[in-house]
Amino acid sequence: MKYLGITLKRPKVGFFDFTGCEGCQLQIANKEEDLKDLFGLVEIVNFREISSERREDYEIGFIDGCITTDSEVARLKKIRKQAGTLVAMGACACLGGVNNLRSRFPLPDVVKEVYDGHPVDTGPVRKVSDVVHVDIELPGCPISKPEFEWLVRHLVLGIEPQFPKYPVCVECKQRLNSCVLDMGMMCLGPVTRAGCNAVCPRNRLGCWGCRGPSEEANFESLMEILREKGFTEEHIVERVKFFNAFSGILNSDC
């Protein structure tokens, strides 16, 4: 395919779901009006959730979900071997996501509480990059539809994607959102990577940090502001830990 004098490759792509809610895959199926264009740009050869066709000759692999079992580790390594480019998609794949909330308790206790000791195939929560090399991380819980399409355009054109380095606050200002911190809500927007178009503050919910830290985030300063506003240490820690996006930050700053 040729567009504006540029020859576009039509890469073969596969989508692979691991331990998660499959909401990120749904985001892709949800882009109804643009689906036809997407299918024109890439050749989808493996996408179990929507198709019975399954081929192993994909060049780009999109992974969603976190990795918990040995069979998942083996399956992921096989995909890594085949895919020239591996994309971790969503907070579970990039960070382990909310799944880490269960890591607060010893695994045998976790299994006992839910399955009453009945044997189930599980293991510790791992993000994709704990197991294999990841080329690109597409953040968010769930991923943003426009950002996914933006990434696909870059992959098709062979341009390295540059994700925003600045925090969510910048996008709130761009959208003329009222500051939810000023309204008295807890918000991690000042330290979280932008790219979501500040969708939560836009809907009057403080940011939960699902996209991971922005560059050179000033955590100390945010913690100070949150404490000044009267949020308890417990409340702050609970929020910061929710998506496991800021591991390593808490010990030094909280």
Added chain:
Amino acid sequence: MTVKTLKSLNIDIKHLCRVEGHGDIRIRVEDGKLAECTWAIVETPRFFEVMFKGLSIEMTPILAARICGICSISHALASARAIERALKIRIPEPAHKVRLLAIHAETLQSHSLHLFFLVAPDFLNVSSVIPLMQTHPEVAETAVKIKGFANRAADLLVGRSTHPIAIKIGGLTRIPRKMQLRELAKDLDATIPYLWKALDFFKGFKIPDFVRETELVSLRGVNRYPFIGGNLISSDGICKKEDEYRSMTNEYIGDFSNSKLTRLSRESFAVGALARFNNNYDLLHPKAKEAAEGLNLRPGVHNPYFYNLAQLVECFHVMYESKELLPELIDSDTSEFSIHYKVRQCKATGAVEAPRGTLYHYYRISEGGKIEKADCVIPTNQNNGNIYYDLRKLVNELMVQGMEGKEIERLSRMLVRAYDPCISCSVH
């Protein structure tokens, strides 16, 4: 994959496609007898009940949404409802209306995803919706219009269709502006004709002939077809209160599945569109009844392949009820959409009709407003046992009829798919 003779058959489907999550179908016939016939859930569990422990109650609807990418609105609503019932909070009427419209949008989104993306390819002999765009562009266009509307509605009503933002304990974080609601009402009117087109397509599909009489469980509506809260009823004549969900579901752990199973009066029961349709037919919108009439769907149906048609009928119901709810919301005072509450020690259950059936969240809350215990019973868990017994009966009948292995495999895949299993959800 399939080795066919009259005496033996070996079907081993790993990770059945066009369903949400990972499940395997295994069928083995030896010496003309069914040696194995299972629907096995092989999804890896996530242990949400443990994740909830110790969290502040205001975090629960946000975490609950992450149980499922497709029915996240239902999970957030069941979670908020459980806590609101526990704290005896009555949310303002406009918030209730927005929530009802949001679950309608999710039902429409989920049902149309299932009907067009997952089911229609079986009837049109294609592998997925991708080739369908070439071979049947009018079907693809209808799908895009209906699903697109559903997602726009959810985006406006609760901020996002996957993992809603605006649902919070006590009501909503914000309410859509009247002007936006008027636009949505226009959008809805422009979408309704596509629903009638969808009806014409599905009228033309030949539904496989198979019946296994079973117990059907759902909420029972009061004045309205049920979606958020209410009594629990079964077609075998049982009626219980929302808080008695445990004795309605009787969860147990089967040896062939990572997902828990349930039973009530018999070896298994079923929930979802067909159960709701059978138990609440009288409360369907007249236009939905008209659609059912056109599909030859009447209460008393026990053919699981009719789940697909019952879902389509529900699409009519939610669209036409939304058409009535929107003007009511627009003409009312919407300035109050959330109320303050005080935490205390308490516990309760919240039940909603998620797209795939009755969903329960239960929480016990500490004096300080933290979750001490959480329990979630998922629609697909309640259907898995029923699918298992259906599959055995189906394969036995097809064997007697001398059906070819390939056809047995096709009908088995379609049977499981008809229930629209949400496997990630069931192994939450």
